[in-house]
Amino acid sequence: MTAVFRRRVRAASLVLACVFCGAWVGVLPSAGVQGAQQESGEPALAVQRVPLAQLEASLPEQPRLKLFEITDQPGLYVMHAPSLAVQGAMFSRIVALTERRDMPRDRVVTMNAVAVNAKRFGEDPAGLTAGNNFSTAQIANFFEVARRQHVRLTDGERSLQDTLVRWRLIREENGMWRAASTRDFLITIPATGTGPAGEVIDPAVRAAILSHELGHWRYFSDPAYAHACRTFWWHQLSYTERAALTQELAGMGYDPSDRIVIDELQAYLLHTPALYMPLMDLPGAGGVDIAQVRRGLEQSVRNPQP
Structure with missing residues (x-):
């Protein structure tokens, strides 16, 4: 739930940026679980x-x-x-x-x-x-x-x-x-x-x-999907790719633990429209190709390994 939708809204992001105020409008009565x-x-x-x-x-x-x-x-x-x-x-x-x-x-x-x-x-x-x-x-x-x-x-x-x-x-x-x-x-x-x-x-930003x-x-509700994402992270990405992606997410304010990084990576690569993608290619020997990582993750969740 963090990192900026940089190309469209600077602060309307999935990154936490704290708030000091904001009046609460109370719960609105209506039909529901009554x-x-x-x-x-x-x-x-x-x-x-x-x-x-x-x-x-x-x-x-x-x-x-x-x-x-x-x-x-x-x-x-x-x-x-x-x-x-x-x-x-x-x-x-x-x-x-x-x-x-x-x-x-x-x-x-x-x-x-x-x-x-x-x-x-x-x-x-x-x-x-x-x-x-x-x-x-x-x-x-x-x-x-x-x-x-x-x-x-x-x-x-x-x-x-x-x-x-x-x-x-x-x-x-x-x-x-x-x-x-x-x-x-x-x-x-x-x-x-x-x-x-x-x-x-x-509406487009809200949909994203x-x-x-x-x-x-x-990721929370589908154990096979989550397992495929974790397997991809640990067994198909190189150490340098994992380090680069972790550093990029940590730079957005995320906790760099695997618990957070893997979950955020899959949410960005597989569920966030490209227009709002904050992850970027990192060139060089220790860098990462985001499109290549996305393709690998897509294949992993389509064909999960036991």
Whole structure:
């Protein structure tokens, strides 16, 4: 969920660039998963159940929060955020805890620390995450780490927590935050519009973000596919190619661990439109040919080895 869509929008990227503000527009009542919420007196969540093929056509044109449960992909949930600012306010510190380079994996940092980290990688601190992907277990872990650390949540984080509890994706159990299922996965994308740093999210950019994030869902939910990607990384790329690609992704702010690098590589090479591809050829003996790497990865996932 990081690195810039450099050719189209400088800050509307898959790279984390932290956000300090962004008013949350509350959960919009509508038809959806109403049973338990109505019984408890809580307002209903606006959740639409659609097959994956109908998701893009179902995205709202207006800057509004909308939640989707994907009926033919069990465990996949999509949040359409009202704006880049709202999305960033909810997720910036979760991204920092989960995958940001040189950020701790065992504690929640301040928003200022996230901003300083973003600046190190050429990101505008007023910028935002353009899209996100997390297992709900990762999100629950963020809230649990914050609870143990006695960290005060931001308004955006509290609203996210409330939304996911009411969506029945996470819960507080015996004083600890847990995911309802380890198989659940949340994608978030922003509404079309202009961000605080002048980023333009038009329908084509939003579709590219969605495609990239769905690539992460494929890696999470399809063990054979993920195995083929890891096998390609370890057995078909040379050491110098792996080092070059890791360095390029780390330069975008990603944690350089194999856990992150392999997942991001497949999402960029196989699921991100070429117009928005941030990975570039690196010439020389220690370089890499991106088109060649893509062809090799495509062949590997089409013909996986045992």
